[in-house]
Amino acid sequence: MQPAAVSGEPGFEPLVVLELASDIKEEAVVWLLSRIRDPQQNGGAELLVEHLGPGVRPQEKENPNLFLVGASWQRLLSGAEDLGLFKEYSDGSMRGFTCSNKHNFKDFTGDGDSFLSMAECQHIIKHELDTLRAREETHVPGYPQAKLYPGKSIIRRLQSKRILIQMFPLHHKEELKRLSFSWYQKVRLSLQPLDSIRHYYGEGQALYFGFLEYFTFALVPMALIGVPYYLFDWEDYDKYVIFAVFNLVWCTVILELWKRRSASLAYQWGTLSRKQAFEEPRPGFHGVLGFNPVTGREEPLYSNAKRQLRIYLVSLPFVLLCLYLSLYVMMVYFLLEGWVLSIHDENPTFWTGVLLFIPSVAYAVVIEAMNLIYRYAAEFLTEWENHRLESSYQNHLVLKVLVYNFFNCFASLFYIAFVMQDMVLLRQSLATLLITSQILNQFMEAFLPYWLQRRRNKKMVRKVQGRRVLEDKALPLAEQVRLEADMSTYLGTFDDYLELFLLFGYVSLFSCVYPLAAVLVVLNNITEVYSDAFKMCHVFKRPFADPAANIGVWQLAFEAMSVIAVVTNCALIGMSPQVRAYFPHSETQLILWTVAVEHGLLALKFILTFLIPDVPKHIQIKLARIEFESLEALKKKKMLEASEPSKTVLC
Amino acid sequence: MQPAAVSGEPGFEPLVVLELASDIKEEAVVWLLSRIRDPQQNGGAELLVEHLGPGVRPQEKENPNLFLVGASWQRLLSGAEDLGLFKEYSDGSMRGFTCSNKHNFKDFTGDGDSFLSMAECQHIIKHELDTLRAREETHVPGYPQAKLYPGKSIIRRLQSKRILIQMFPLHHKEELKRLSFSWYQKVRLSLQPLDSIRHYYGEGQALYFGFLEYFTFALVPMALIGVPYYLFDWEDYDKYVIFAVFNLVWCTVILELWKRRSASLAYQWGTLSRKQAFEEPRPGFHGVLGFNPVTGREEPLYSNAKRQLRIYLVSLPFVLLCLYLSLYVMMVYFLLEGWVLSIHDENPTFWTGVLLFIPSVAYAVVIEAMNLIYRYAAEFLTEWENHRLESSYQNHLVLKVLVYNFFNCFASLFYIAFVMQDMVLLRQSLATLLITSQILNQFMEAFLPYWLQRRRNKKMVRKVQGRRVLEDKALPLAEQVRLEADMSTYLGTFDDYLELFLLFGYVSLFSCVYPLAAVLVVLNNITEVYSDAFKMCHVFKRPFADPAANIGVWQLAFEAMSVIAVVTNCALIGMSPQVRAYFPHSETQLILWTVAVEHGLLALKFILTFLIPDVPKHIQIKLARIEFESLEALKKKKMLEASEPSKTVLC
Numbered sequence A, B: 001m002q003p004a005a006v007s008g009e010p011g012f013e014p015l016v017v018l019e020l021a022s023d024i025k026e027e028a029v030v031w032l033l034s035r036i037r038d039p040q041q042n043g044g045a046e047l048l049v050e051h052l053g054p055g056v057r058p059q060e061k062e063n064p065n066l067f068l069v070g071a072s073w074q075r076l077l078s079g080a081e082d083l084g085l086f087k088e089y090s091d092g093s094m095r096g097f098t099c100s101n102k103h104n105f106k107d108f109t110g111d112g113d114s115f116l117s118m119a120e121c122q123h124i125i126k127h128e129l130d131t132l133r134a135r136e137e138t139h140v141p142g143y144p145q146a147k148l149y150p151g152k153s154i155i156r157r158l159q160s161k162r163i164l165i166q167m168f169p170l171h172h173k174e175e176l177k178r179l180s181f182s183w184y185q186k187v188r189l190s191l192q193p194l195d196s197i198r199h200y201y202g203e204g205q206a207l208y209f210g211f212l213e214y215f216t217f218a219l220v221p222m223a224l225i226g227v228p229y230y231l232f233d234w235e236d237y238d239k240y241v242i243f244a245v246f247n248l249v250w251c252t253v254i255l256e257l258w259k260r261r262s263a264s265l266a267y268q269w270g271t272l273s274r275k276q277a278f279e280e281p282r283p284g285f286h287g288v289l290g291f292n293p294v295t296g297r298e299e300p301l302y303s304n305a306k307r308q309l310r311i312y313l314v315s316l317p318f319v320l321l322c323l324y325l326s327l328y329v330m331m332v333y334f335l336l337e338g339w340v341l342s343i344h345d346e347n348p349t350f351w352t353g354v355l356l357f358i359p360s361v362a363y364a365v366v367i368e369a370m371n372l373i374y375r376y377a378a379e380f381l382t383e384w385e386n387h388r389l390e391s392s393y394q395n396h397l398v399l400k401v402l403v404y405n406f407f408n409c410f411a412s413l414f415y416i417a418f419v420m421q422d423m424v425l426l427r428q429s430l431a432t433l434l435i436t437s438q439i440l441n442q443f444m445e446a447f448l449p450y451w452l453q454r455r456r457n458k459k460m461v462r463k464v465q466g467r468r469v470l471e472d473k474a475l476p477l478a479e480q481v482r483l484e485a486d487m488s489t490y491l492g493t494f495d496d497y498l499e500l501f502l503l504f505g506y507v508s509l510f511s512c513v514y515p516l517a518a519v520l521v522v523l524n525n526i527t528e529v530y531s532d533a534f535k536m537c538h539v540f541k542r543p544f545a546d547p548a549a550n551i552g553v554w555q556l557a558f559e560a561m562s563v564i565a566v567v568t569n570c571a572l573i574g575m576s577p578q579v580r581a582y583f584p585h586s587e588t589q590l591i592l593w594t595v596a597v598e599h600g601l602l603a604l605k606f607i608l609t610f611l612i613p614d615v616p617k618h619i620q621i622k623l624a625r626i627e628f629e630s631l632e633a634l635k636k637k638k639m640l641e642a643s644e645p646s647k648t649v650l651c
Helices: A027-037 A073-083 A099-104 A118-130 A156-160 A173-183 A193-203 A203-232 A241-268 A302-347 A350-384 A388-421 A423-464 A475-487 A494-512 A516-539 A553-575 A585-610 A617-643 B027-038 B074-083 B099-103 B118-130 B154-160 B173-185 B195-200 B203-232 B243-269 B304-346 B348-354 B358-384 B390-420 B422-465 B477-486 B494-511 B516-540 B553-575 B587-609 B617-643
Strands: A016-020 A048-051 A066-070 A085-089 A094-096 A142-146 A162-167 A287-292 A298-301 B014-022 B048-051 B067-070 B085-090 B094-096 B142-147 B164-169 B288-291 B300-301
Touching: A016 A118, A016 A475, A027 A048, A027 A156, A027 B067, A048 B516, A066 A118, A066 A475, A066 A553, A066 B048, A066 B288, A073 A085, A073 A118, A073 B173, A118 A156, A118 A162, A118 A193, A142 A585, A156 A162, A156 A203, A156 B477, A162 A475, A173 A193, A173 A516, A193 A203, A193 A241, A203 A302, A203 A494, A203 A516, A241 A585, A241 A617, A302 A388, A350 A388, A388 A423, A388 A553, A423 A494, A423 A516, A475 B304, A494 A516, A494 A553, A516 B099, A553 A585, A553 B173, A585 B587, B027 B048, B027 B154, B048 B516, B067 B477, B074 B118, B074 B203, B085 B164, B099 B164, B118 B154, B118 B358, B142 B154, B154 B164, B164 B477, B173 B195, B173 B516, B195 B203, B203 B243, B203 B494, B203 B516, B243 B494, B243 B553, B243 B587, B243 B617, B358 B390, B390 B422, B390 B494, B390 B553, B422 B477, B422 B494, B553 B587
Parallel strands: none
Antiparallel strands: A016 A066, A016 A162, A048 A066, A085 A094, A287 A298, B014 B067, B014 B164, B048 B067, B085 B094, B288 B300
């Protein structure tokens, strides 16, 4: 098998790597390459592809079928127009890029070959490959079982049949070095280079880091208030009313302000008003072949009613069952703990002292195991629900995992706070949870994968030349590509957001009983920035850019948490000895007042949400101006057409 | 003064009437008419205008300056395109009308002269007149104080200086007769002819009547449950738990379903996806002349910060003060009532019996007076807040009036229910309120204005000929126009919606203690349909069509009410002797349970709101298809351009 390996064609910049199965049939490779290279008029993608030559010391187990994909600048520009990419216009506003108008865009100079960022180019190539459709082929040549029909995305089929193993964008060593220096290698404290992150990794990543930074800053006032509380009122834990009220206002306001900040960032990055292209079905989606009612194209269809049945009759009961189980395990833990404590109190020996730790350890192990199993089950169930779109799959998965994690993390705290009403224990548990989860997370997330990667890296460097000390600096292209192909795949911002969500929960729900929580979370977030940045740059494969306009379903999750925080804080206030002192004779009065205040606060929260506009005024004006101008242009065009003498019908 | 009175030009169909001041200067009339008649290339409106001749027996006090405005069919079609009117396409979907594509629209036959409904034509003419802009004029000729600047809407300036007294669309006698027959003169019960209403009065009106009908049907199940409750459990008023639970679910579900119904109607009428044109400042808006940041046109600007200050520092405290006052009056009433009752109990005579009625009567009178004064104050304040847009003015006015009316109507009921905890009195008050307000409303709204109008009508008929018995049937045009000009102006659906809102409140908040409420409201709604329909057809001037896509701020108001209903119903359930019996020893337990259930229900409500899609699936698909097709068409156009050999740059 020898596909055309035209290495070294002038002007070819490799952007995306395709790794095909090592035992792929040659006819399939020839067919795929010709489809990728074919001009667009013939239904091809009109991209450049090269075969990656073998490494310096080729090994037996190395996959020979790696291909590099690139494109001419003109192709990339027309791809940018297809995608509806927004760029800064000469008047400072953001507009959809069009080739006919290209010279009016701000950074477009000469041929425009530095106009698009590398992440954008890679995203364009991914989009063009994803929308490369079958014509008359009924199956992939050489693979009769890999069925095709007119309009089916070729890449999706190759992926689902494991003929295409992976497709990933290449790193740019120089840029990466510059980015990682300004991001986390500088010693002095500074804001994160969000624009550079967006330039290199795309909007989805940049929004995550933007949110992480925003959240950290938002916590600073709370941390500043928390320190004196901790220092001067340590054992006076009924003084938390003021802190709880502060909590309430804080968590509503910061989420509203984040929406505005997110809209500003997304506007500036051109994703706010960009129209999403029509979404393709996800690779795992299956169904009976039929006609899509929207596009009229042939594609698998799956009845929505069936999916709803699966969700409500299987997934929902399963999730509820898991929640119940988790609750049950928690109750067993509390029982065991009480039992062990009573044994130790009766007859304290060294062995009963050791026994004291056993319930906690066992509980932690069981929880961790249940979390793992649940995550696996949630992925299986969501896959089985057979969602047509990747976004809908993600939303259902996020929701399932979110609810369960929330329950696992907070159920015991709620139990201690409201059933046992033991504020000292609550504070201890909170501190233990925060500190251990923090240390574990940092270790599991960044240092362990880094260590593994480093070992792999060194091996590769040694393999290539054995003489250099500086690692992965001057590796030849073939080696770099193979190295990156072996890196673990970054699975998206899911786990990072989940971690932030749980931290937000600790702070907003209970920090009034443990004011140092905010301080701990701030410290955690600062190290989190570094470890996340590091992991993005050196541990994982580069991910494709994701043109996100907001943090999506997480905004909703954080808002739901802030509503729960209002309820929890009000209940904590109502239970505080300070407030109880006002109603010495009637508990009913106390509860009624607490409930009334809580309802008032909830109402206030919704009114605030409603009153604070989600998009800042100056961006609203810019958006309205573009809308207005396009309407006016349309009107003018019509007037011109109407007054043209060549037209016969005036209409 | 003799403006050109070209009465009887062939093909001229009068659509809109302009009434100018009777003492207007001739130069202003000549200028205005020429601006209206000028072709569009010269910045005119290109419409037809005629002077309305004097009536059969002209009287001294008759205004001679009435003008009829019409337009050629081609002008109306191009106006429809300007407005972005949506019409049914040949494939059954709704699309924005364009002249170049006109023959592909479903009902377009021949020249298309029955393609647009009369209401649409009138709306187009209104829009063209409203957007007729000043060019170099610095003031209206003959009126140096009526300043103009390039881009200022001429009609708005004439209105604000009272040179233009009114502008209204003409009735179409034949169509009106057909409509009113199918609407309310048929004896047999049937659905309202919503499509015909929309055809004649436009989407805003039709949506109101659609909502009224929907609301009535939604009440039927509740009325059906209410009757047996009333018949068999009359004195057993602690059996309302089931009814309250039903209430809860009912009010959430019907509002969600209404959103879907409303989206269906709006889609079918073409207003759902129609883009609103850029909104002009409302006539009363004033400020320093500057450049609008969106349009770049010169127009008055008023700082948003100043407006916010006026709202939060003046209007909001004023509203709160009024609410406090209203509460105070209520407390005085309850005190008086108690005092009078105690006098009567001590020494009952005829006079103390009469005295018993005095507090109620006095309270009713005071409430009515306060309502009137408040309405006046609210209008004044909202005017003073100086909103730029009519829609924003309306929203702020609605909000002010809504809150106050809610308070006035329900405060005493809440007091009786939760402070006095007297369910018998609550039921009596509810019944009294429902029945009296119903009778009063029907009388004040329809019969009184009708009677006045009828007198005026008869006088006119007598004046014209004196020999016909059939009234307003064969009146000549001049008389018909003058008659309509004298009719009262319809002030929009505000009061109609407010009435429905209060009825919805009575039913959803308290109907569990008075199950007949739903029956009464259903009866009221049925008569309401007839009286509203009658008043639209015969009492008021025809209003301009309002291309609404939903019921706007009222949807929000109804939803807020349904949240309050959840809280109220839960509290009523918690207070019922039935539920109390479950917690014989601990009131605290009872309250905690009630609150927990209430929070659960509120959460369920929000989840339901989130889960039920606002737009039905089949309409979502149609909208997505149009979106997709326009993207595809754009792509195809670009491909064609790129492959055209005449183009030099390939891009």
